[in-house]
Amino acid sequence: MGTGAFTSVQAQRDITIQTAGDKDAYLGISPSSGPNGQYASTSNGIVSLDFTSTDESSDTGLNDEAKVNIEDVLEITNNGTQSVYVTVMVEDSDGNTGRDVVGLTEFGISGDDDIDFARAAGSYDGDMLPPGESVGMGFFFNFNGNSNFGDVVKDINSITLIAAASKDELNRFKPSQSN
Amino acid sequence: MKRRNFIATFGAAVASGSAVLGTGAFTSVSAERSVSVEVGRDYEALLKLTPRGDGRRSYDDGGTIGFDIPGPDDDDYPTGSETDPEGLAPDSVYRFGDDAAHDEPGLFAAENQGTQPVELYSTQTAAAGVPEVTMYNVENGDLLTEDSPSEPVGVGEQLLWGLEIDTHGVSVREEEYDLTLIINAVATGSD
Numbered sequence: 517m518g519t520g521a522f523t524s525v526q527a528q529r530d531i532t533i534q535t536a537g538d539k540d541a542y543l544g545i546s547p548s549s550g551p552n553g554q555y556a557s558t559s560n561g562i563v564s565l566d567f568t569s570t571d572e573s574s575d576t577g578l579n580d581e582a583k584v585n586i587e588d589v590l591e592i593t594n595n596g597t598q599s600v601y602v603t604v605m606v607e608d609s610d611g612n613t614g615r616d617v618v619g620l621t622e623f624g625i626s627g628d629d630d631i632d633f634a635r636a637a638g639s640y641d642g643d644m645l646p647p648g649e650s651v652g653m654g655f656f657f658n659f660n661g662n663s664n665f666g667d668v669v670k671d672i673n674s675i676t677l678i679a680a681a682s683k684d685e686l687n688r689f690k691p692s693q694s695n
Numbered sequence: 696m697k698r699r700n701f702i703a704t705f706g707a708a709v710a711s712g713s714a715v716l717g718t719g720a721f722t723s724v725s726a727e728r729s730v731s732v733e734v735g736r737d738y739e740a741l742l743k744l745t746p747r748g749d750g751r752r753s754y755d756d757g758g759t760i761g762f763d764i765p766g767p768d769d770d771d772y773p774t775g776s777e778t779d780p781e782g783l784a785p786d787s788v789y790r791f792g793d794d795a796a797h798d799e800p801g802l803f804a805a806e807n808q809g810t811q812p813v814e815l816y817s818t819q820t821a822a823a824g825v826p827e828v829t830m831y832n833v834e835n836g837d838l839l840t841e842d843s844p845s846e847p848v849g850v851g852e853q854l855l856w857g858l859e860i861d862t863h864g865v866s867v868r869e870e871e872y873d874l875t876l877i878i879n880a881v882a883t884g885s886d
Contacts, residue, residue: 525742525813525880531762531858533826533872535865536782542765542789561867562785595780597750597772597795648776685790688836 537561543600543679544593548652555589555655565589567655567669584665587626587654592645592677599644600679601686602627602653609673614691619668622658627651645679742813742880743806747855750795753803760803762876764860769795783826785862792833792857801833801855805848805878812847813880815854816840820875827861828876847883 538545538561545563547556556565567586594600604625608617615621627642645651655675659668680686744760746753752766770779772795783789791802807813816839817830831838832845833855839845848854858876865872 523811523882525809527742527744527759527878527880529744529760529762529876529878530756531764531828531874531876533764533828533860533874534782535826535862535867535872536780536784537867538784540781541784541787542780543784543787545784595778597769597778597780598797646776647773647778681792684836 538563539593540595542596543602543677544591544595544650545677546591546593548588548591550588550652552586552589552654555586563590565655565675567657568666582665583622583656583658585626585654585656588652589655590653591650592653593650594645594647594679596679596681597647598681599646600681601642601683602645602651603642603678603680603686603689604653604655605676605678605689605691606672607674607676608671616691617668618671619659619664620657621660622656624656626654626656741807741809742878743804743808743853744878745804745806746794747801747803748794748796748799750797752791752794762802762858764789764791764858766795772796782867783860783862783865785865785867787862789860789862790831790857791860792831802857804853804855805880806853807848807850807880809880809882810850811882812849813882814844814847815856816844816879816881818877818879820877824864824866825872825874826865827863828874829859829861830856830876830878831859833857841879844879844881848880 538558547553547558547563555567556563558564592602605613606617606620606623607613610618612618615623617623657665657668659665676689678686678689680689746755746760749768750766750772751768752764753760753762755761765780765782770777772778793800793802805815815830817828818841819828829838829840837843837845838859845854
């Protein structure tokens, strides 16, 4: 050891990690307080989206073979310590992303007048959400030809929300085929 | 007489070496060695580990580096519009590439103070339902695992690292998760 020669070193270091529900985590996620918040729900602190169940009484049924834009489903809050770009990545069970997802010609998100998100559809760009600020997030689906809304949504395996403090980080999640 | 002594000693060394190999448990032998690292303080050890930046996500824990996520000082930043992140949400992947003040890149630095280039990677004691922590290179984003360690870090070279934390399958709870991150440095070509 005195010579400074070594073949391997293992250093065991303590790390303490605190968990929190979606609302209070670094990237705060909660259902919008508006009518479209019905497409989101919280269970055990985890927010989930469900576009297949609709409440007819609130007149928000979704159309097949159409462009569907649902504003303000989620409220996104930056609880972190620096500004972040926010986007989403949609993925089907075969690992396809973006418009390669079965039946989708476009998928995107909508922000509000002040903060525009990095678009999953269109330019993969956007504004940064400053620390402490909240913004509504909506979802936009455009179905190709004869695709049925319910089928497409069922084919979607996950919608991943992404917050990135730099363009380099953001680009790690860019869909293979952006449109 | 001296010659016989020498041979006897040599024989003993071989026997001892065989005994170690005979267990077939190289990794556990390697883990035992880490005790000798523990006694050295990180700033003067062969692998020099130093916290980076203000915010207290990485810190000097009495001679060795430690990590708290979120850092206890996260709620002091950013100055003027402080936030209060309470923790990491489940089913997420986080990367912490610097401390909460974002005053310098890297959550921590590792410098090779040995005499050979080393490859770095991190491991963690296997356990279900706890956050999975992996170190990554903040320059190029490469995640470092035993199968895919860092490029060789030259003698005297210091590189900057962050931590990726995967919370898939992790439950939200009041109590924090206390984990051990194992930072491995292996001399190039030694395996």
